[in-house]
Amino acid sequence: MKQSRAMSLVEAVTNVIVGYGIAVATQILIFPVFGLHTTLAQNLKMGAIFTIVSIARSFALRRVFEAIRMLSAR
Numbered sequence: 717m718k719q720s721r722a723m724s725l726v727e728a729v730t731n732v733i734v735g736y737g738i739a740v741a742t743q744i745l746i747f748p749v750f751g752l753h754t755t756l757a758q759n760l761k762m763g764a765i766f767t768i769v770s771i772a773r774s775f776a777l778r779r780v781f782e783a784i785r786m787l788s789a790r
Contacts, residue, residue, distance in 0.1 A: 719782060728774035736767045 719727075740763040747754055754762070 718786070719778075721779070724778040724782065725775055728771055728778060731774060732767050732770045735770065736763055739763050739766060 740759050743754070743759045743762065744756075747759075
């Protein structure tokens with residue numbers, strides 16, 4: 717069964733939303749180890765930028781692998 721583009725996007729967005737919380741928490745814990753001191757607002761903004769990039773990456777990779785699967789099914 718083929719996964720639709722819409723469901724590919726839903727899967728990618730869900731994955732990234734969960735990852736967003738983990739990423740922000742990790743930034744808060746790790747940045748000070750490297751001498752980087754940021755506010756919560758800055759961490760949330762950086763996390764949002766990384767989230768947008770991650771959604772695009774996940775969606776694109778999903779579509780590439782779906783295309784490969786469809787080509788090999790011929």
